Amino acid sequence: MIDKIKEYIAEVEAFQAQTAEEIEAFRIKFLGKKGILNQFFAEFKNVPNEQKKDFGQAINELKTGAQQKVSTLKDDLESKEEEKGVYGDLSRPAEPVQIGSRHPISVVKNQIIEIFSNIGFNVSEGPEIEDDWHNFTALNLPEYHPARDMQDTFFIQTDPDILLRTHTSSVQVRYMENNKPPIRTISPGRVFRNEAISARSHCIFHQVEGLYIDKDVSFADLKQTLLYFTKQLFGKSKIRLRPSYFPFTEPSAEVDIYWGLETETDYRITKGTGWLEIMGCGMVDPNVLKNCGIDPTEYSGFAFGMGIERIAMLLYQIGDIRMFYENDVRFLEQFRSSL
CATH class of the missing domain: 1.20.1270 (Substrate Binding Domain Of Dnak; Chain:A; Domain 2)
Structure with a gap:
């Protein structure tokens, strides 16, 4: 028992x-x-x-x-x-995790950086809060120069010599001060201008500016560089350069690409001309080289600059620049595949 x-x-x-x-x-x-x-x-x-x-x-x-x-x-x-x-039931398969998306500004910026990196340009960055010398004076814009009015500036009230940079050309000045030619760099970044906010303009936006300094650099080198860029980014092989004015380049030009007139949208965005302005460019003024410690009798160079928002609006056919800053999830989710 x-x-x-x-x-x-x-x-x-x-x-x-x-x-x-x-x-x-x-x-x-x-x-x-x-x-x-x-x-x-x-x-x-x-x-x-x-x-x-x-x-x-x-x-x-x-x-x-x-x-x-x-x-x-x-x-x-x-x-x-x-x-x-x-x-929940820990033995069940996990819920699918939704993949986020990059902001369209970041997508376009990275595309531009990659294109210029393939031809030897490095990336340089600088402070968003600048002094008058790097933002204006070194770029052939001395005090009281009338061209300063082209860029409505946010000044820091406690110090009139300190301001929010109005372009990333200030980064190029700093780069030239600290590096000897040959120089081949692009400077992407956020800039600030005291402008009214509308569908076509904003007080905060992003730029990419490029700089090439070496011996015997010519306007033909500039044109070929920009032609390569437009082919890679837009798939367009036809550009034109129109005479223009920028204080820090001489001669200066506006760059247009031929967008075409195949659709009603093409007519609308090109105003029936087929041409679209995408950036400004020119040969670096000798005074700018001299201000940055580079001998203009030995070296020459070209510079160019474009607004990333404008490029993104063209690529994705976005009609209102304010959409980039409103963080509307419905808008941002459209770029989920653009990682």
Whole structure:
């Protein structure tokens, strides 16, 4: 009889359950009114006196083991159910994670950087809070120069010599001061101008400006560089350069690409001409080279600059520049594939 009890003790120790129904069936089998323990208690009176002590100890061991097993299994099951309630079914496949998207400004900026990197241009950066020398004076814009009015500037009130940069040409000045030719760099960054916000202009926008300084650099080098760029970014192989004026380049030009007149949209954005202005450029003025410690009799160079927002508006046919800054998820999600 004692050997039979020991078999049940081993069965209790080995028992495992995954559901409340299995635990309840186990409890009834051992601890119920008609369970195994009550059957052994009923047999106790028929056990010889010399075996009663060992028999009683075995029954108590079985009873204690069965009760502890039921309690432990219930606690484990409740713990799992609680986890499931908080975290869901941990055995299920994970929910798909939505991939974010880059901002269209970042997408276009990275495309421009990659194109110029392929022909040897590095990337230079500088502070957004500038001094008058790097933003104006070194760029052939001395104090009271009328061309300063071309760029409505945010000045820092506590110091009239400190301002928010109006172009990333200030980065080029710093680069020329600290590096000897040959120089081949582009300067992407955020700039600030005190302009009214509308569908076509904003007080905060982004520029990429390029600079190439070396011996015997010509206007033909500039034209070929810009032609390569427009082919790579727009897929357009026809450009024109119109005479223009910038204080820090001489001669200066505006760059147009031939967009075409194939659709109604082409007519609208080109005003029926087929041409679109995309940037300004020119040969670096000798005074700028001299201000930055470069001998203009030995070196020459060209510079160019474009607004990233304007390029993005052309590439993606966006009609309102303010959309770049409103963080409308419906707008930004359209660029999810542009990683």
